[in-house]
Amino acid sequence: MNVSVDGAFVYFTLPIFGGIPITQTAVSSFVVTALLVIACIRLGKNLQKRPSGTQVLVEKGVSMIYNLTVSAMGEHNAHWAPFMGTLFLSSIFGSLIGMTGFLRSVTADLSCTLTWSLMVTALIWYHNIKNNGFFGWLKGFTEPIVVMTPMNIVSEIAQPVSMAFRHFGNVAGGGVITSIIYTAFSLVSALVLNAIASAGWLMGAALMAAGVGLWLLGSKKKKLIVKILAAVSFVLGLFGLLQAAGILSGVPVLALGVPALLSVYFDVFSGFVQALVFTLLSMVYIAGACPPKQEQ
Numbered sequence: 001m002n003v004s005v006d007g008a009f010v011y012f013t014l015p016i017f018g019g020i021p022i023t024q025t026a027v028s029s030f031v032v033t034a035l036l037v038i039a040c041i042r043l044g045k046n047l048q049k050r051p052s053g054t055q056v057l058v059e060k061g062v063s064m065i066y067n068l069t070v071s072a073m074g075e076h077n078a079h080w081a082p083f084m085g086t087l088f089l090s091s092i093f094g095s096l097i098g099m100t101g102f103l104r105s106v107t108a109d110l111s112c113t114l115t116w117s118l119m120v121t122a123l124i125w126y127h128n129i130k131n132n133g134f135f136g137w138l139k140g141f142t143e144p145i146v147v148m149t150p151m152n153i154v155s156e157i158a159q160p161v162s163m164a165f166r167h168f169g170n171v172a173g174g175g176v177i178t179s180i181i182y183t184a185f186s187l188v189s190a191l192v193l194n195a196i197a198s199a200g201w202l203m204g205a206a207l208m209a210a211g212v213g214l215w216l217l218g219s220k221k222k223k224l225i226v227k228i229l230a231a232v233s234f235v236l237g238l239f240g241l242l243q244a245a246g247i248l249s250g251v252p253v254l255a256l257g258v259p260a261l262l263s264v265y266f267d268v269f270s271g272f273v274q275a276l277v278f279t280l281l282s283m284v285y286i287a288g289a290c291p292p293k294q295e296q
Contacts, residue, residue, distance in 0.1 A: 009104075024104035025112060032093050032106060036086075072280060073287035080286065087116065088279040095171055095271030105171055105267070107274070113167040117160035120282045127289040163281055167274045174266025181262060196240030204244065207237025 011027065014020040043058050051059065065088070069081040091107060098105030106112050196203050211234025218226030 023109075025106055025109040028094070028097050028103045028106045029112065031103065032090060032097055036089055036093065068280075069283060072283040073290070074292065076292050077287055077290050080283070080290075084279055084283055087282060088275050091116075091167070091275035091278055092272055095267055095275065098171075098175070099267050105175070105271075107167055107271070108172040108175055110164060110168045110172075113278075114160070114164040116167075116278070117163040120163070120285060121156075121160040124285055124289045127286070131289070131291075159285065163278060167278050170270055170274050171266070174262070174270055178262045178266060192236065193240055193243040196236060197244035199240075201241060201244060204237045204241035207233050207240065209237075211235070211237060 009024045010021045011024070012022050014022065043054070047055060062085070065085040066078060066081045069084050070078050073080055094106030094112070095108075096105075097103050098108065196207070211230045211232075214226055214230030214233060218224070218230055
């Protein structure tokens with residue numbers, strides 16, 4: 001995950017319209033869009049009546065999106081499936097692209113999620129006006145009583161804001177938490193290994209010997225916890241010796257792999273969940289503005 005607390009880095013500024021900054025988020029968005037377009041063109045070509053394994057998976061994915069759209073919005077709104085699929089894929093891959101290490105997660109920028117939520121809100125207003133007329137739409141702000149008007153207006157504003165901040169907060173917050181935990185493990189690594197190295201090579205050798213002894217004991221008694229302690233003791237002794245020799249000087253050994261493990265949750269699991277939640281909320285809100293014709 002590539003998230004900066006200070007915000008997206010500006011690569012350069014286009015000297016038009018007073019200056020348009022090209023940020024990490026803009027580049028990541030372009031890359032995600034280009035990859036999705038290329039994938040759609042590639043996977044949509046040469047379709048066979050007897051599909052291959054790849055075609056079966058693609059057709060299954062498309063069917064799932066259509067079924068989800070129909071179940072959430074109704075059969076009459078099945079035509080929204082391509083839009084909802086695009087929104088979901090842009091969100092999930094916009095989060096996953098941060099795992100490259102050099103591109104920023106698109107959804108870690110509030111400007112991105114806020115743009116999506118405002119787009120959904122604009123569609124809701126458009127269809128409300130289309131179905132009820134402009135004055136009919138305005139009338140909805142004064143129902144059931146005139147006193148409710150300020151609350152209805154606040155509700156209309158809060159809807160896109162809450163959608164945007166929910167998605168952005170979970171992804172950006174995950175990046176901040178990952179950075180904090182990585183820093184903490186780096187500090188612990190430096191303190192522990194420096195302490196072992198300063199005690200001399202005997203301390204490192206003793207820890208390694210203790211690790212071997214604990215491993216043999218754990219294997220004999222079939223105790224997993226003993227084996228874990230043995231591995232920790234041996235690794236600390238080995239790294240302490242390497243630290244004393246200057247081989248691992250400045251390397252946060254105990255923090256290695258921590259960002260990758262946390263990224264599995266924050267980028268993959270949390271990113272998928274937030275993409276699904278954002279898409280489902282969009283379905284529900286738009287479906288409310290697009291009822292069946294007999295209900296309009």
